[in-house]
Amino acid sequence: MLIFRQLFDQQSSTYTYLLADGGTREAVLVDPVFEQARRDAALLDELGLHLLYTIDTHVHADHVTGAWMLKQRTGSQIAISAASDAQGADRYLKHGDTIAFGARHLEVRATPGHTSGCISLVLDDQSMAFTGDCLLIRGTGRTDFQQGNPHALFRAVHEQIFSLPETCLLYPAHDYRGLTVTSVAEERRFNPRLGGELCEDDFAGYMTNLGLAHPRQIDVAVPANMKCGVAPGDPSKKPEPDWAPLTYTFAGIWEIHPQWLEEHLQSVQIIDVRERDEYDGPLGRIPEAKLISLGELAVRAKEIGNERPIVTVCRAGGRSAQATVILRQAGFEDVANLAGGMLRWRAEGRVVENGGV
Template identity: 70%
Template sequence: MVFRQLFDSSSSTYTYLLGDRHSGDAVLIDPVFEQVRRDAALVHELRLRLLWTLDTHVHADHVTGAWLLKQRAGSAIALSAASGASGADRLLEHGDRISFGKRYIEARATPGHTSGCLTYVLDDESMAFTGDCLLIRGSGRTDFQQGNPAAMYRSVHERIFTLPTTCLLYPAHDYHGLTVTSVDEERSYNPRLGGDISVEDFTGYMNNLGLPHPKKLDVAVPANLKCGQPDVGQATAGDPQWARLTFTFGGIWELQPQALEEAGERVQIIDVRQPDEFSGALGHIRGAKLIPLDQLHRRVEEIDRTRPVVTVCRSGARSAQAVVMLQKDGFQDLANLAGGMLRWRAEGCSVEGGAA
């Protein structure tokens, strides 16, 4: 099975990608709106097909990426029937299953943080995704959105702690750099819910936390009740339109040789190799301007800021770094030539100079 744990630093949210390696089918748990490009790039680079996005609950600290991923990847949306959300393709009840290839995830109702919280359990019970119900050595709050400490206590003890002791638990958030725990660890060491702590102990603890409300509460909850769909007329960040670009998991926009040929004189090409490479065996692209990478920062004013920039090197590695450097210098319409001059020549694109 393919498994990746992703992180959004602004909301301290974990997103989880699970894929069946044989079929290529995949699901994504708790996607974040601002990270949709990253997540879609990873799915593409791992050669997976995103079937479902699953939210553990209606989040109050970020907007889900479910709707946007449906537009981009054709994935269906699922979350709890008790969430009160509209726009989902499937509303899940306790015990329902979501299949991806030969694998599946079972939804367990674990209310308490909200009335519509679900924990997703992998078919072999080796992993479970607990949302905001159970955190690592902690728990989600219970003071808004139909929160209920007694309900959370029962959810954890009856539907999470009853999993095998070795089952790994993955929360929706962590604020201390922790990534994973287990049923055995939390039953033994969770200071709110573990050991001999009673429901009365837990209720008293949770009712006296005195936490401020999440900063994005007034924006996130209404948006997530529509599965992340923006309001009519609300602007969303679109992809660049000046060429056919691909966003990589590494955070760089790339374009393929054919797309660069199609862009023509609309773009300026900056070759960041050394002079002997520029005039060497691989040749160079017609109209390219040579600015070696080690000179790029001090010669940045030679580049037209009003036209898109495509950076080029031998393999695409140095030119990817050139994109990062130009971003720091304030350039916005930037892309790296995928595969560099090696791919450019391999695909039969025209060059000036170089070996036959």
């Protein structure tokens, strides 16, 4: 069984693709984004996958790759085209290479034109392909910087992508309209830049006259990506919280485990977001937990101090997860959800006040 996920970074409109072999749990990530490395690592952990490779389809100009960061987190190897001239990769890919994960593999096809080092990746059964910025949904990557060449791009698309089966699904590295997937048959017929009866000269003329502004992040992204994402130096990147051993979930929530919390009750503030009858009910409550129901939390957040980190708790962990979002919006940074809530707390025999037997 193939495990497949299409992930999205809203700021750069970048798609990241996770593929894994369901038997061996070996995985690859295509075009990861630096700011989403924490999210991607959480998904890998939740699905029980072992990341073998991150693969960049080219040196991106609009975001910094997450390849280096994920290597630090997971031990994965970095793969990129040998023609990219990027430094620091573990594997440099050439046309015809294969990247194996379990019993599955991706075939590397050189598709230059957007940049000189662009590649596309074709799944072993040719049911899907990942085209980077070479071919987009009803569009193509631009050809006016990073050794771009419209003639090379036209030929690459026709020879390496349009030669795939018509039913092959095509997944681009970007889409700015919310579109997620296309097919070889669709793009052959409907792509307004190089589909239908359009010839190479038509395409070159079209691309030469686009008149697009340079990507806003190009001065940061390209130098960082030439080093596979090493040390982008962006001061906006927040460090990992270090006040407790927290777990980051794919849903975007920091969670804390009951054992650590029980051992450090005096070093945190516990906010119980259940209703009063639950707080006083048979599940009991954690000692010194302050009751502020979820519906009142946004208004009463000013009652909570900043001197200690905050742990939110509810019956099963759902409402308290939302409480962490509310508290962060209110300006609190050191906030975590009690994983499993009071149900897990009681099941593990943790200390309670006012609880029934």
